[in-house]
Each structure stands twice: as C-alpha cells, then as structure tokens.
Amino acid sequence: MEINFTKMHGAGNDFVMIENLDGKIELASEQVAQLCDRRFGIGADGLILLNPGDGEKTEATMVYYNSDGGRVDMCGNGARCFTSFALQNGLGGENGISFKTDAGPMTATAKDGQFTIKLTPMHDLRRDKTLVTPHGSFEYQFMNTGVEHVVAFVDDVDAIDIKPLGSSVRYHQDFEPKGTNANFAQVQDDGIIKVRTYERGVEDETLACGTGVTAVAIAATLKGLAEAPVSLLVAGGDILTIDFDRDGETVNNVTLTGPAKNVFTGTVEI
Numbered sequence: 233m234e235i236n237f238t239k240m241h242g243a244g245n246d247f248v249m250i251e252n253l254d255g256k257i258e259l260a261s262e263q264v265a266q267l268c269d270r271r272f273g274i275g276a277d278g279l280i281l282l283n284p285g286d287g288e289k290t291e292a293t294m295v296y297y298n299s300d301g302g303r304v305d306m307c308g309n310g311a312r313c314f315t316s317f318a319l320q321n322g323l324g325g326e327n328g329i330s331f332k333t334d335a336g337p338m339t340a341t342a343k344d345g346q347f348t349i350k351l352t353p354m355h356d357l358r359r360d361k362t363l364v365t366p367h368g369s370f371e372y373q374f375m376n377t378g379v380e381h382v383v384a385f386v387d388d389v390d391a392i393d394i395k396p397l398g399s400s401v402r403y404h405q406d407f408e409p410k411g412t413n414a415n416f417a418q419v420q421d422d423g424i425i426k427v428r429t430y431e432r433g434v435e436d437e438t439l440a441c442g443t444g445v446t447a448v449a450i451a452a453t454l455k456g457l458a459e460a461p462v463s464l465l466v467a468g469g470d471i472l473t474i475d476f477d478r479d480g481e482t483v484n485n486v487t488l489t490g491p492a493k494n495v496f497t498g499t500v501e502i
C-alpha cells in the first residue's frame with residue numbers, strides 16, 4: 233500500500249505526518265518504527281496520524297507514536313505541527329482548531345507562523361525529590377504535562393553527557409512501569425532557560441520537546457527561578473514560550489507557543 237506523507241518539524245523535533253481523515257490507515261508499531269527509521273525509512277522522532285474528530289466538539293484527532301512505534305498520549309511540538317497540517321488540509325477556521333488527543337481535548341491557534349496549543353492541566357506532581365543514578369544523584373521535579381517528565385536544574389547544561397544520564401532516569405525504578413522523559417535545564421543570565429531533553433521512545437536526545445519545556449517552565453516557577461510567561465531555548469536553537477496560571481501547585485491554562493514547518497512531501501510503500 234502506498235501512502236502520502238508530509239515531513240514536518242517543530243523547533244527541530246521532527247515528524248512524519250499522515251492525513252487519515254477517511255480512517256483507512258492503521259499502522260502496526262513495526263510499521264511506524266520502520267517509517268521513522270533514519271536509514272531504512274523517512275526518518276523522524278515520531279509519527280502523527282490526522283484522524284477524523286468526533287463531529288461535535290472536536291474537528292480532528294491527533295494520534296501520536298514515538299519513533300520506536302509506541303503510542304503515547306501527547307507531543308507538544310507534534311501538536312503544533314498537527315495544527316498546521318490540519319489547517320493545510322482544510323480543517324479548522326479563523327479561530328484555530330479543536331482536536332482530540334489521548335491526553336485529552338486541546339485547542340490551538342495560528343498567527344504569523346507561530347502556533348499556540350492550549351495543553352491539558354499539569355498533574356501527578358512530585359516535588360523536590362532526589363534521584364540516585366549510576367551517573368550521580370540530583371534533585372528533580374516530576375510531573376505530567378501531557379506525558380511524563382523529570383526536570384533537573386544544572387549549572388552547565390552543555391556539559392552533561394545526556395544519553396547515559398537521560399537513559400538512567402528514563403528507566404529508573406521510581407518511574408516504572410511507564411518510564412519518563414528527562415529534561416536538564418539551566419537558567420541563563422538573560423532569564424531564558426536552556427533545555428536539553430532525553431526522550432522516551434526515541435531513546436536519545438531530541439532537538440526540542442514541547443511537553444518537556446512546559447514541565448521545565450512550571451518547575452522553574454515552583455522553585456522561584458522564573459515567572460510565567462517563560463522563554464526556553466531548545467537544543468535546535470529555537471525559543472519556545474510557555475504561559476500558564478499557577479495557584480500553588482495547581483497549574484491551569486497552560487499554553488505552548490512556537491513554530492511548525494513543512495520540510496518535504498512524498499509517497500512511501502508500507
């Protein structure tokens with residue numbers, strides 16, 4: 233079977249986008265992993281299906297798979313690409329779009345090449361914990377901003393060896409059975425927070441993680457290191473902006489703003 237795809241990226245986090253509004257495409261996890269493979273496939277951090285909405289409250293459904301083929305609840309950079317892709321496919325309107333994800337319903341707007349997603353409220357917070365790993369012990373915050381994230385603030389984020397350190401966090405027994413993504417952050421002198429993320433399901437550093445910078449921004453305000461809105465510099469070089477309302481440990485009206493770009497289109501045999 234031949235399928236059409238669009239390759240997109242959001243701040244360097246890249247995705248294979250497939251329009252599936254007639255619901256005919258169903259992909260096994262091996263097929264997703266093959267399509268995301270950077271040597272044997274198209275190459276991407278994840279794959280997103282544009283499926284139909286429920287016809288009432290939502291105009292579309294975003295189905296997200298990591299590059300290993302595992303389906304997870306949400307992807308922030310992917311949601312911006314999804315919004316752009318859905319609008320390019322004639323969905324939504326001047327006020328943006330509403331869509332379903334496995335994490336819950338979302339709304340999104342577009343302006344001047346920037347896409348703003350209203351995310352689900354932060355939940356499952358664990359504050360000021362200590363993690364012991366073979367690569368050292370450090371304080372962390374854990375939360376779910378659509379998917380699970382650990383956040384650790386470090387003095388020099390460029391100096392960390394992120395693959396072994398991130399992997400030891402991702403597979404740590406404290407986060408079993410689902411595991412977690414791991415974010416390392418440094419507050420710069422200009423107030424912008426520099427972030428590097430090890431992503432579960434990619435099992436490596438990616439150039440940006442939308443739900444990850446969201447967790448970092450919230451953790452930074454909980455620790456008194458920043459105030460919303462928070463600007464974050466990701467490994468790909470873009471700045472993402474996170475805004476929210478916080479009342480103690482309750483965080484609502486979370487928005488993620490940043491770019492989403494088309495790279496190329498093609499047809500692939502599955």
Ligand SMILES: N[C@@H](CCC[C@H](N)C(=O)O)C(=O)O
Nearest residue numbers: 307308309379432441442443
């Ligand atoms: N890159 C994403 C997060 C994708 C899911 C993640 N790898 C997980 O397994 O939770 C983002 O931009 O949020």
